Amino acid sequence: MRGGPAAAAGRGAAGHLHSIVVTATYLDHAATTVVREEVARAYAEDLQRLGNPSSTHAFGREARRVLEESRESIAADLGAHPTEVVLTAGGTEADNLGVVGAFHGASEGRRAVAVTAVEHPAVLDAARWLGTAQGAEVTELAVDAEGVLDLDGLAAHLARVGERTAVVAVMWANNETGAVQPVAEVVAACAAAGVPVHTDAVQAVGQLPVDFAASGATTLALSGHKIGAPVGVGALLARRDAALAPVLHGGGQERGVRSGTLDAAGARALATALRLAVAEREEETSRLAALRDRLQDGLLALVPDARVRSAGAPRLPGHLFVTIPGTDADAVLFGLDAAGVAASAGSACTAGVTQPSHVLLAMGDDEATARSAVRFTLGRPTTERDVEHVLAVLPEVVARARAAHAPRRATAAAATRLASAAGAGAR
Amino acid sequence: MRVLAALSGGVDSAVAAARAVDAGHDVVGVHMALSRSRAQHRTGSRGCCSIEDASDARRAADVLGIPYYVWDLSEEFEETVVADFLSEYEAGRTPNPCVRCNEHIKFAALLDRALALGFDAVCTGHYARIVDGAAGRELHRAVDHAKDQSYVLAVMGAERLERSLFPLGDVPSKDVVRAEAAARGLSVSAKPDSYDICFVADGDTRGFLRSRLGERPGEIVDETGAVVGSHQGAYGFTVGQRKGLGLRRPAPDGAPRYVVATDPAANRVVVGPAALLSVDEVVGRDVVWLAERSGRRTDVTVQVRAHGEAVPASVELDGDRLVARLSEPLRGVAAGQSLVVYDGTRVLGQASVESARRAGAPGAGRRRDGVAAAGAAPRG
Known part of the structure; x- marks a missing residue:
């Protein structure tokens, strides 16, 4: 290990492109955050x-005790x-x-699946796969300009195919914009x-009060590493009447829907992080x-034409998700990285x-705007100083990103010249 | 200097970046994503566009201890290099996509973006030398003539030379580069060279053209106009081509026949004997000149193919045209190819071949001076 992002950002090329002395600022806590001490x-x-x-001897019983206490703690929270x-x-x-x-x-008659168009790929791609490979009739439900599910559209959809629908997925809050979705209303409509x-x-x-029973949802997904537990542990809360077929097959652990050796250490880590x-x-x-x-x-104030997204929701x-006209997110992120600021484009990258x-x-x-989005996500270690750091470096970073955007237009012009020359040549 | 090292995922660019680091530059590694639908793994002898190649580039950057980014230039690549490749073949010419990539992507889109973001220069693993001359920077052949890539770099022009680093220009052979990569712990040290066009899967150019341009059946005729065969698209043929003609009958004299011309308007391919391929006067357009402009040079060599031999010639610059008179005939000079003019090892300039003919006049001199065949130089 070279000493984590702080060390990485302080050496090599980071900082060389800017005059500002670099100390690392991590504003990507929605991607992952540090494991709590x-x-x-x-x-x-x-x-x-x-x-x-799963073993019956004393060692197994002790591990099981840790696991079940953790499960109870997670449930209670x-x-x-x-x-x-x-x-x-x-x-x-x-x-x-x-x-x-x-x-x-x-049941047999329910072959339709509906998910909001803004779901995380873990839901969206799973649904799309059901459509392409498993014969599901998949609908991506529209959102409004603030990125919030259109409930009228959902109602109309349910009126058409509600009787045939196996599951509707709506995220509690969006990972890019941070917009909170009307889960209670969705549950009521679907009920x-x-x-x-x-x-x-x-x-x-x-980040928000989450009460599974009160929400009325049938299943709810959570992840450990977003709240200070390690990567590799999470949970699905599933009502007793949830009709789930296993995705992983094996020893039949976890109500028979999630086979695999039980992870007592991970369970306690999740429970501890969640409790805190x-x-x-x-x-x-x-x-x-x-x-x-x-x-x-x-x-x-520094970039007046930047647009804060989902500000009305x-x-x-x-979460702070902004689009900056005349930039590509990767150029902004490059500049921020070089200045010791870790942020992200909203979307996953391939x-x-x-x-x-x-x-x-x-x-x-439009696509150009959707390529200009930068996400800052604050977390427990974030301080006032981090915010000031970003604001100090931002004007130059944005100016450079805008300058780097211009050559793209020049290339486009070259392409146009090529196209017209080719047309002339072909005739 | 603040240097952006273009990392393809291959051994050359990795060692070039390492040498830039050693030279004391602040180096950042950038892998260009050029294909819109990237394959997960490397296949055949393509060597830069799969996700595995991007991963190799990342590992090289890790070993060198430099930051690493992927820049998506696939849109620019498609709009310039691929579009040009298609329209040139469609127009009956023979493009060199590596030349176009250097012209529009590596030393344009990439370099411009790098400069805007605060870099001073772009470093690549090309085999060519940049020499500080009395009147500015000069582009020269690599020390290893077998690997020399000055042919595909000439198009970049003099100005961009000022912003470029080619740390491999003076290595005596590729073996040295591989040994150096191994000594530095770069896992790509034994990675095979890439020869094929990076965006053409399996090296099947004609199949690629067919998939993008559609089938256009037509006739193959001989020099008298007699129909001797058929084809699925005139764009799939290039002047000088002998294989893959699928002619039904041999020529009356039994001699091999070559493509001597394609006529895209009539969708016809014309074949004929080798003698018809010989030309000794080549006219080029879109001239890029890297040296002092002078009207006429009689002591130069010209090269018309990446792996071709340079032949003595005289050249004359006439406005935006260049006329090269060869001291001995060359075979298979196709429109669209780059013609690069050398003074010894120095690149003077280049042009795109517009037309070539047999003028019959004796050349300026038959002295062969110095430049050996550029062997199997890698593309790029």
Whole structure:
């Protein structure tokens, strides 16, 4: 290890392109955040303990005790019954079980699946795969310009195919914009048609009050590494009456829907991180919201034509998603990185290539705008100084990104010349 | 200097970047994503466009301890290099996509973006030398003539030379580069060279053209106009081509026949004996000149193919045209190819071949001076 992002950003080329002295600022906590100290300590100890929770001997019983206590703790913090906690290896797996498992577990007549157009790929691609490979009739539900699900559209959709629908998925809060979705209204609309609702609460847990029972959702996905547990542990909360077919087959652990050796250390890590996050939530989120607003106001003062996305919707407190006209996100991110600021484009990238945000495209943006989106996500370690750091380097970063955008137009002009020359040549 | 090292995922660009780091530059590695639908793995002898290649580039950057990014230039690549490739073949010419890539992508889109973002220069693994001359920077053949790539670089022009680094220009052979890569712990040290056109899967150019341009059946005729065969698209043929004609009957004299011309308007391919391919006067357009402009040079060599031999010639610059008179005839000079003019090892300039003919006049001199055949130089 070279010492993590702080060390990495302080050496090599980072900083060379700018005059500002660099200390690293990490504003990508929605991608992943640091494992909390309490969690790391307990996890390291647990990793040294012997025992498979499924074994009947003393070692196994001890591991099982840790696992079940963790399950109870997770349930208590999220308004669920311990039986409803299905431990997984992360959020993506939980989402797949919630969508694919629900489709395959549904009755014969229910072959339709509907997901919002702004879902995380863990839900969206799972649904699309059901459509292309499993014969599902898949609908991507429209959102409004703020990125919030259009409830009228959902109602109309359910009126048409509600009786045939296996599952509707609506995320609790969007990972790019931070926009909070009307989960309660979706549940109410779906209940009338007897349609189970899966909600991806990976970004919401720890940031918003999440009460599984009160939400009425049939399944809810969460992930450990967004709240200070390690990567590789998550859970699907699933009501007892959730009809889920397993996605992973094997030893039949976790109610028979999630086979695989039970991970007591991971379960305790998740439970510990969740307990801390829930306990600190109110205080921490108001702190984050204030910092985020400070960043937002400062950014708009420096880049007046930047647009804060989903500003008109209820938003996660630590999310700031902006589009900056005349830039490509990767040029802005490059400049920020060189200046020691870690942020991200909203969307996932494929082998390092930034794709236009599917969330913004769904919100009605053109492709160029959807390529200009930068996401800052604040987290527990974020301080006022980080915000000031971003604001200090931002004007030059944006100016350079805008200058780098111009040659693209020059290339386009060259392409046009080529095309007309070719046309002349062909005639 | 602040240097952007273009990392293809191959051994050359990795060692070039390493040498730039050693030279004390602040180096950032950038892999260009040029294909819109990238394959997961490397196949055949393509060597830069798969996700595996991007991953190789990332590992090289890790070993060198430099930051690494992927820049998506696929749109620019499609609009310039691929579009030009298609329209040139469609127009009956023979393009060199590596020349176009250097012209529009590596030393244009990439370099411009790099400069805008605060870099001073772009470093690549090309085999060519940049020499500081009395009147500015000069482009020269690589020390290793077998690997020399000055032919495909000439198009970049003098100005962009100022912003370029070719750290491999003076290595004596590729083996040295591989050994250096291995010594530096670069895992790509034994990676095979790439020869094929990066965006043409399996090296099947005609299949690629067919998939993008559609089938256009037509006739193959001989020099008298007699129909001797058929084809699925005149764009799939290039002047000088002998293989893949699928002619029904041999020529009356039994001699091999070559494509001597394509006529895209009539969708016809004309074949004839080798003698018809010989030309000694070539006219070029879109001249890029890297040296002092002078009206006429009688002591130069010209090269018309990446792997071709340079032949003595005299050249005359006439406005935006260049006329090269060869001291001995060349075979298979196709419109669209680049003609590069050398003074010894120095690149003077280049042009796109517009037309070539047999003028019959004796050349300026038959002295062969110095430039050996450029062997199997890699593309790029």
